[in-house]
Amino acid sequence: MTVLVVTDSPEGPPQKIAQLVADALGERDIDVTVGDISDLERSEEFEGVVFGGEVDAGEYSPDTLELLSSRASALSQQLVWLFAVGDENGEDTPDPVSELAALDYRSFSPSPGEDEVRSWAAFIADEIDGHS
Numbered sequence: 001m002t003v004l005v006v007t008d009s010p011e012g013p014p015q016k017i018a019q020l021v022a023d024a025l026g027e028r029d030i031d032v033t034v035g036d037i038s039d040l041e042r043s044e045e046f047e048g049v050v051f052g053g054e055v056d057a058g059e060y061s062p063d064t065l066e067l068l069s070s071r072a073s074a075l076s077q078q079l080v081w082l083f084a085v086g087d088e089n090g091e092d093t094p095d096p097v098s099e100l101a102a103l104d105y106r107s108f109s110p111s112p113g114e115d116e117v118r119s120w121a122a123f124i125a126d127e128i129d130g131h132s
């Protein structure tokens with residue numbers, strides 16, 4: 001399976017989490033490409049997409065929401081997992097989770113433990129194995 005792992009920021013906590021997820025998936029022999037938000041334009045080239053971004057009050061930025069919404073039709077044809085980094089008090093699930101029929105949504109603190117991220121990546125890999 002081929003998976004695209006992208007974030008809405010080129011550096012910082014979302015990028016660190018994305019890289020940990022990509023590394024863990026790669027260790028399970030999943031073909032992973034790490035990119036940035038502009039790579040969602042070619043998401044059809046992949047069977048799965050992991051997207052992460054920063055949230056404020058439980059919501060991705062307006063630009064991120066607009067892009068995810070514009071790609072909803074294409075992304076709904078793939079396996080999609082979403083994660084957010086930010087306010088730990090945001091209990092609401094962002095709108096794109098249901099719009100994209102995401103298989104899972106995970107909220108991380110700005111400094112998550114590596115084991116926490118790798119555990120989620122293992123969950124994703126298990127789901128991928130189940131769809132192969």
